[in-house]
Amino acid sequence: MRYKIxxxxxxxxxxxxxxxxxxxxxxxxxxxSESNYRYYGGETLVRLKxxxxxxxxxxxxxxxxxxLGILDDDNFLPVPGTERNKINxxxxxxxxxxxxxxxxxxxxxxxxxxxxxxxVRLRNKIMLQSMTVFQSLMLYINEINxxx
Numbered sequence: 001m002r003y004k005i006x007x008x009x010x011x012x013x014x015x016x017x018x019x020x021x022x023x024x025x026x027x028x029x030x031x032x033s034e035s036n037y038r039y040y041g042g043e044t045l046v047r048l049k050x051x052x053x054x055x056x057x058x059x060x061x062x063x064x065x066x067x068l069g070i071l072d073d074d075n076f077l078p079v080p081g082t083e084r085n086k087i088n089x090x091x092x093x094x095x096x097x098x099x100x101x102x103x104x105x106x107x108x109x110x111x112x113x114x115x116x117x118x119x120v121r122l123r124n125k126i127m128l129q130s131m132t133v134f135q136s137l138m139l140y141i142n143e144i145n146x147x148x
Contacts, residue, residue: 002031002039012048027051027065053131057124067128096133 009016022028023038028047030038047068054064114122 001042003041003044005030005038005040008040008044008048012045014048022048022051025061025065027061027068050131054128057127059124 003011005016005019009019012019019028019040023030028040028044030040030044033039050068051064054067055061059067
């Protein structure tokens with residue numbers, strides 16, 4: 001599904017100015033139509049939820065951009081208007097296994113050798129991966145629902 005800037009802003013509960021600002025920063029990637037309109041796909045809603053979650057966790061917009069870039073480089077999130085517009089299920093499975101291993105690391109007693117900064121970095125990394133896996137699962141479920 002394709003949305004114009006006002007539609008995606010309304011669905012996400014943010015202003016058009018916020019969408020425009022995030023687009024300018026490179027956090028969102030619209031597809032341009034032949035008439036030069038910007039269209040945003042459903043994956044933009046996922047990205048916006050991730051951005052808002054990371055902002056609540058006190059990530060800066062620059063840190064958010066870096067984290068989203070890492071996820072994009074890993075071919076984890078779909079990119080509108082490309083061949084990568086579907087969820088990579090195999091990558092999602094691998095990420096879930098990796099996430100399980102990392103969650104074990106956070107069990108009481110397992111972070112004993114880490115200083116506070118290392119513990120916070122590890123927690124933030126795992127939180128970001130958890131959000132990404134969850135959002136990707138939601139996209140995958142929505143994708144499947146189209147065929148039911």
